[in-house]
Amino acid sequence: MALDLVDYENKAREAVKAFWGNREAARVKQIEAGKADQGERAGVTAGKNMDGFIALVIDVIRANGLADAEIHQKRALLTLPGYFRPTKLWDLLVIHKGELVAAVELKSQVGPSFGNNFNNRTEEAIGTAHDLWTAYREEAFGKQPRPFVAWLMMVEDAAESRAPVRDLSPHFPVFDEFKGASYIKRYDLLCQRLVKEQLYSSATLITSGRSSVTTGAYSEMSAMTGLKAFISQLAGHVAGEAARLK
Template sequence: MTLDLADYEAQAREAVKLFWGNRKAALAKQTDAGNQDAGARGAVTAGKNLDGFVAMVQSLVEANELWDAEICVRKRSLVLPGFYRPTKEWDMLILRRGELVAALEFKSQVGPSFGNNFNNRSEEVMGSAHDMWTAYREGAFGEDTSRPFLGWLMLVEECDASTSPVKVSEPHFHVDPVFRGASYIERYDILCKRLVQEGLYNSAALLASPREAAADGQFRHLSELASLKTFVTEFAGHIAAVAAR
């Protein structure tokens, strides 16, 4: 397995800089065009702000010598069949000789509306995994195929709204104590860890990054299991194993 963690951390910092830079440029463009209601949504809908992470993953595939991999990043080639729904569009797919090697999602959340968005992201990521693994079990990706790698990378803005303790509602039953007083960023870390611990994802990474990271690409992780290092290591190991077959 070929892996230079320092190199991939540097690539991740460049991806973070690109993320914040693209958002800022998108908002400026819409403001110049006279769209006063664009707000944060304008930055989200203007383009693929997480393309830097897509490039990082692609470099991992190349570094681990999976030369005959088909790396899908264009919209029309990102669709896989589901079980509870006809299809699901992923952010990146990797195939080899007609076999699914990996399916990945790259998501982000920027304030101020962390509450509803956290719930929506949680339901989405859990549902997508359950749908995918059921479809895999039922042979949607071919018979007798190896289990693919399923990965989720989440970048969350680090700010007062995402790092402050959040109250929980307990009108009937007590919630898991781990959520009491947890901030939204901490809730995302718990989500990522449990997605992996419960076998829904091979790896799930959380990157906490402030807006000021547009200048230097700074980010941090809250736990080792949900870190970029673990994500990169697990993914590289899977790709190296496929390449060795």
């Protein structure tokens, strides 16, 4: 059966436009409420910034054989048991016939604090995956095949995120590929290694500037971490699970 990639490029552009549009709408709302001093936090706390990408993921799932699957988006239904902690809240869960088919995390980062946020996102991504796979090993989800676990990151394309970054490591040298690498490059390396180490089935990085609110333009850093890899791998996994669970 041919995979249906659901015209993902056009839908991704719409998701990018919605991302920037929602952030701006939240900022304006804060100003009108007399809370203009909150700056970038206004856009972060809006809570709907990545909804366009969630809709894209749902379209892929529905189009590739799991139209009847339980696709959870409401907060009360998004927790999975952990191993090092009781539960973990995900952004999207797919359950079919009592089995966990997919778990997806969608994150974003907009300047100016790229440094601290990069480290926090890195630690969070690694810890989340390690916790899930250890819980899976201990049969927290029952006896079932490995689910599809994905991490998608949208980073603002800006001078600060593309500028070379210096690191201080007085005792031992950092790996060569990190030396002078921008935060966008570091996110790409992170995504590649999350997949190489089998922490995630797919890890995706897309970048976009604020002017994309009108065009939806976005960029990718590598084929391994690009959106097509994520969409096609998700579609393949869903199609395989649909055939298995008939």
